[in-house]
Amino acid sequence: xxxxxxxxxxxxxxxxxxxxxxxxxxxxxxxxxxxxxxxxxxxxxxxxxxxxxxxxxxxxxxxxxxxxxxxxxxxxxxxxxxxxxxxxxxxxxxxxxxxxxxxxxxxxxxxxxxxxxxxxxxx
Amino acid sequence: xxxxxxxxxxxxxxxxxxxxxxxxxxxxxxxxxxxxxxxxxxxxxxxxxxxxxxxxxxxxxxxxxxxxxxxxxxxxxxxxxxxxxxxxxxxxxxxxxxxxxxxxxxxxxx
Numbered sequence: 001x002x003x004x005x006x007x008x009x010x011x012x013x014x015x016x017x018x019x020x021x022x023x024x025x026x027x028x029x030x031x032x033x034x035x036x037x038x039x040x041x042x043x044x045x046x047x048x049x050x051x052x053x054x055x056x057x058x059x060x061x062x063x064x065x066x067x068x069x070x071x072x073x074x075x076x077x078x079x080x081x082x083x084x085x086x087x088x089x090x091x092x093x094x095x096x097x098x099x100x101x102x103x104x105x106x107x108x109x110x111x112x113x114x115x116x117x118x119x120x121x122x123x
Numbered sequence: 124x125x126x127x128x129x130x131x132x133x134x135x136x137x138x139x140x141x142x143x144x145x146x147x148x149x150x151x152x153x154x155x156x157x158x159x160x161x162x163x164x165x166x167x168x169x170x171x172x173x174x175x176x177x178x179x180x181x182x183x184x185x186x187x188x189x190x191x192x193x194x195x196x197x198x199x200x201x202x203x204x205x206x207x208x209x210x211x212x213x214x215x216x217x218x219x220x221x222x223x224x225x226x227x228x229x230x231x232x233x
Contacts, residue, residue, distance in 0.1 A: 037168075044125065044211065044224060044225070044226045044227045045160070045162075045168065045211055045213075045224040045227070046224065047221060047222040047223070047224065059220075059221075061219075061221045061222075062219060062220075062221065095167055095168065100173075102156065102173075102174050106154075106155045106156070106215040106217070107155065107156040107174055107215075108215065108222075109156075109158040109170055109173040109174070109213075110158075110160075110170065110213075110222075111169075111170035111173070111179060112169070112170070113167045113168055113169060113170075114167065115167055116167050
């Protein structure tokens with residue numbers, strides 16, 4: 001069974017740094033891109049970034065480029081999302097996702113999803 | 124404002140058929156496949172439909188997807204109380220070079 005298990009909730013102050021994790025199992029980690037999706041309180045879903053664990057290629061949403069960093073550790077099949085200086089507006093639930101691809105690279109979807117990591121940034 | 128437009132809410136009675144529309148453009152729905160995700164209250168989203176009309180194993184055939192031009196639709200036939208959830212359409216957008224979601228549609232079973 002494919003599983004994505006995320007790290008626990010975080011409460012941070014503005015300006016602090018943070019790294020959240022997504023531990024994967026049940027498949028070959030290097031064969032699938034892994035990504036992150038943000039959901040702000042009471043709002044919809046926003047794609048943040050993807051990474052190919054096999055060669056560390058990354059893709060960022062223009063909205064998040066420069067705001068976060070995605071990374072992966074092949075040795076422990078784990079992906080990360082990190083902030084160097086958090087803002088109150090980073091308060092949200094963050095979901096880890098595995099990207100599956102169809103016949104073309106633009107034919108892709110997210111499945112499964114992790115359980116979510118709640119990040120609260122407040123002074 | 125989302126690149127993909129969905130109605131904020133739809134409702135129906137048990138057993139009824141409801142549809143959710145997702146309107147986009149040539150750079151997303153018009154040229155790339157559409158996926159649908161279901162998010163039950165307080166839980167993580169799950170994949171409902173991928174590549175326009177394919178269902179992952181375990182998804183009932185009451186759910187179906189379609190596309191026409193730059194719009195897509197999700198139909199739920201034989202509506203059940205457990206279908207009450209938020210539904211999101213999504214697709215790759217060539218202009219944005221990114222994966223975009225609709226704002227979501229809340230389905231209420233009356």
